[in-house]
Amino acid sequence: MAPVVTVRDLQVAYGDHTILRGVNLDVHPGEMVALLGSSGSGKSTLMKSLTGFAPVTGGVAQIAGHDLTALRAGELRRLRANVGQIFQQFNLIPRMSVLNNVLTGALHRAGPLNLVGGFTSEHRKLALHYLDRVGLSHKAKSQARPLSGGQQQRVAIARALMQSPSVILADEPVSSLDPTLADSVLVLLREIANEHAIPVLVSLHVLPLALTHSDRIIGLRGGEMLISAPTAELDADKLSVLYHEEHRDDRDLA
Ligand SMILES: Nc1ncnc2c1ncn2[C@@H]1O[C@H](COP(=O)(O)OP(=O)(O)O)[C@@H](O)[C@H]1O
Ligand SMILES: [Mg+2]
Numbered sequence: 018m019a020p021v022v023t024v025r026d027l028q029v030a031y032g033d034h035t036i037l038r039g040v041n042l043d044v045h046p047g048e049m050v051a052l053l054g055s056s057g058s059g060k061s062t063l064m065k066s067l068t069g070f071a072p073v074t075g076g077v078a079q080i081a082g083h084d085l086t087a088l089r090a091g092e093l094r095r096l097r098a099n100v101g102q103i104f105q106q107f108n109l110i111p112r113m114s115v116l117n118n119v120l121t122g123a124l125h126r127a128g129p130l131n132l133v134g135g136f137t138s139e140h141r142k143l144a145l146h147y148l149d150r151v152g153l154s155h156k157a158k159s160q161a162r163p164l165s166g167g168q169q170q171r172v173a174i175a176r177a178l179m180q181s182p183s184v185i186l187a188d189e190p191v192s193s194l195d196p197t198l199a200d201s202v203l204v205l206l207r208e209i210a211n212e213h214a215i216p217v218l219v220s221l222h223v224l225p226l227a228l229t230h231s232d233r234i235i236g237l238r239g240g241e242m243l244i245s246a247p248t249a250e251l252d253a254d255k256l257s258v259l260y261h262e263e264h265r266d267d268r269d270l271a
Pocket of ligand 1 (some may be wrong): 058
């Protein structure tokens, strides 16, 4: 099957400050690919470049049939509708019900018209289905605010599924969770990658989590790709190169 994400010799720069160079990446349907690297290595920048939030200044970056280097007018909105995003801080609307938070995922595709028309019963059924899938249908009517971090991240996953995305980008989705919850959220994401053939690109800074929960690991250090291999061929020793401090500069302090 063709990859959903293709990155070749990617360069991302802000002015003359080059953040990423020489990154190569393929993400295939059904795969969970971990982006591993310490803080400041460029994980978020790579994710952002794939959704048009960071400037691609060289190489190839394609996602869900869109070419980031040759976007047509209006295409960025369609691209973002195709990409489910999960963030470290969940980004739910705290005073809104869990069900409505999930429903907002449908707005990506339907656009602003839907805000006027309201959601259809089909939308609600689907939202409940996804809430059930993440184990939270009993919380549908509750506000999002009092939910635990792990529960909030599950709601965010249901919201992403509501987009019927071609791919999910999860940027440090478990960094705010304790280890048990972190494991369960990553297990869920990997199951979803398999069941729905929706590939997941997940950034992580903790090595054992990447080794346990991914099919492939892309390792970044200082904006460069040092590792790209099936997880089965890697171990903590081989990955330790990502955490060697080459030099200290503003990158390491970010
Ligand atoms: N908007 C920006 N302008 C300039 N530099 C940035 C910007 N965003 C990130 N950087 C720099 O890019 C580097 C990589 O950051 P980031 O992608 O956030 O790393 P990570 O997500 O791996 O912690 C850091 O040195 C950071 O300071
Ligand atoms: Mg980051």
